[in-house]
Amino acid sequence: MKSMILVVFLAFSYLILGGCATIINGTTQKIPVNTTPHGATAKNQDGVSCITPCGLELKRKQDHIITILKEGFVTQSVTCKHALSKTVVVYILLPLGLISAAVDGANGSIYRLTPDSINLELKPVRAKLELPVEKLNDSESDRPWQMRKQESAAITTPPQKK
DSSP states (O other): OHHHHHHHHHHHHHHHTTTHHHHHTOSEEEEEEEEESSOOEEEOTTSOEEESSEEEEEETTSOEEEEEEOTTBOOEEEEEEEEEOTTHHHHHHSTTHHHHHHHHHHHTTTEEEESSOEEEEOOBOOOOOOOOOOOOOOOGGGOTTSOOHHHHHHHHSOOOOO
16 A cells, blocks of 8 residues: 555656756746946846846846946956756656656756856956147158158169160
């Protein structure tokens, strides 16, 4: 009798655990974003954004480019790539693992995002020193190191026979 209850329990568990990564992981992952100094805007290509320190709630089934920007600092980008999570091993062990893999693969919960946190030290923008460009004087006296047109022509052309 005890063995029959155990068999029914295991069979029921296998059926219930179909799509287990959806239950355990969910279809999104929170990526903590921290910058030094604080107060930078972190946003991805889908328009999800926050002010650091914060966490971005991102879909697991796609890659994300996180752009960090703050006035006076160099804008930086970090790519969060999606990769298969360790729950794939569970699907191999379950008799109905292919069904679970199909469900979790379709909604993205079979994936994890890496890196799982972002910590950046922002670099200040260096000011560009712009000097006024003065109009160059084209007179020959200001450029003594250059030959005059007539002198250079005389050197390069052979004497003509008459």
